[in-house]
Amino acid sequence: MKLKKFLLLFMSTILSFGLAACSSEETKSGASDSKEKVELRVAWWGGQARHDKMNELFDLFEEKNPTITVSREFTVENQYAEKFTTQAAGGNAPDVMQTSSFFQFDFVKRNMMLDLGPLVESGDLNVKDLDPMDIEGGKVNDKLYAISLGHNITGVIYNKAMFEKAGLELPKNNWTWDEYVEIAKAIQKSLGKDAWATEDEGGVYRGLELFAQQRGKSVFKGDGLGINKQDLTDWFTFWDQMRKDGLTPPADIQSEQGDKPQEQSMLALGKVAMISKSSNQLKIYQGSAKDELAIVSYPMDPNGEKKVPLIVASLGISAKTKHPKEAAKLINFVVNDPDAAKIFKGEHGPQASKQMQEVIKPLLGEPENKEYAFVDEMIQSSKPYPSMPSNSTSVQKLLLSTNQAIAFKQKTISQAVDEFFEQAEQILNR
Secondary structure, rough: OOOHHHHHHHHHHHHHHHHHHHHHHHHHHHHHHHHHEEEEEEEOOOOOOHHHHHHHHHHHHHHHOOOEEEOOOOOOOOOOOOHHHHHHOOOOOOEEEEEEEOHHHHHHHOOOOOOHHHHHHOOOOOOOEEOOHHHHOEEEEEEEOOOEEEEEEEEEEEEEEHHHHOOOOOOOOOEEEHHHHHHHHHHHHHHHOOEEEEOOOOOOOOHHHHHHHOOOOEHHHEEEEEOOOOHHHHHHHHHHHHHHOOOOOHEEEEEOOOOOHHHHHHHHOOOOOEEEHHHHHHHHHHHHOOOOOOEEEEEOOOOOOOOEEEEEEEEEOOOOOOOOOHHHHHHHHHHHHHHHHHOOOOOOOOEHHHHHHHHHHOOOOOHHOOOOOHHHHHHEEEOOOOOOOOOOOHHHHHHHHHHHHHHHOOOHHHHHHHHHHHHHHHOOOO
């Protein structure tokens, strides 16, 4: 009898060690006990309206997944890329981060993002219902690194009341640069001293990219720049003339706008008539604007390239995350859950999931309907966003500071262009 009890005790001990070893191996491989509490850090950018929406979204996720806590980090878009790359360099990146066509290539080439292919193959990430163009928008070198939240196109968001006050017809898609300038001058005549036709956009990367693409080029090519000094000189000269004509805010007022959210922008406050932004931001600006807003295409060169790059906003997973499966569960929730779709409601444009688009269609308001109509028309002549090299986000920041130096008359255009190329090449060759 004693021998039998001893054998039972011995076998029980062996079994306990075996289970503990298996549990340890599962943890190492990324799997986790369903009862284990996990904290996911999630990062995004935007204004207060987006923060409120994202907090509501993640509150619901926590309710549906009580073992997962979502720690939330957010900032304005102009600070986002620099903050995240700094965190990643220090080994402190969030588990899940928002990204877009403007940042994604740089993040991937810095080895900051996880290849999502294995999580798709295992079924942890479901992309079966996503539009193929949205899936392609999350790829770099044919590997999937980000799951689309929606797609949008750069356009000019404008104040309809200011156009009407100036006695102007509303602009139509594919308007020209000459028409843009003529309209800006007409609007300016009807405005007071404290309002302007447009913001100074000489330092806006998305604008320079469209300007370059109309010339058959791109700001970046391979691991370097794809534009030459004459292209950049022409770009800076255009905006310098807009400043001289009094069509943009003075340098000191414009420079204050950099880190302000949409709710505090000059467009929302009725201080400018036009601003170029991603189409999904129409509803965000409208939420804070007194006057009705609308959207039209970016100005075109009548003799240039007409295709426009599609911008895809996404969620990706940090390459250093300890919780890839839980991170995938969160992304799946945002992209594929009907309850999440009703909260998210096309925040970044038409959602990647066709089913979720049908879920939210009855919930869309007038600003979203304008935005979707614009995207539907422009997407017929869209193309994938061009690839960018490592450190491209730093070059985008350099463009902004260079334009500011010209606006404050600290540098001539010639000096600014020469220094931009010198510094950009140093940045890209790091």
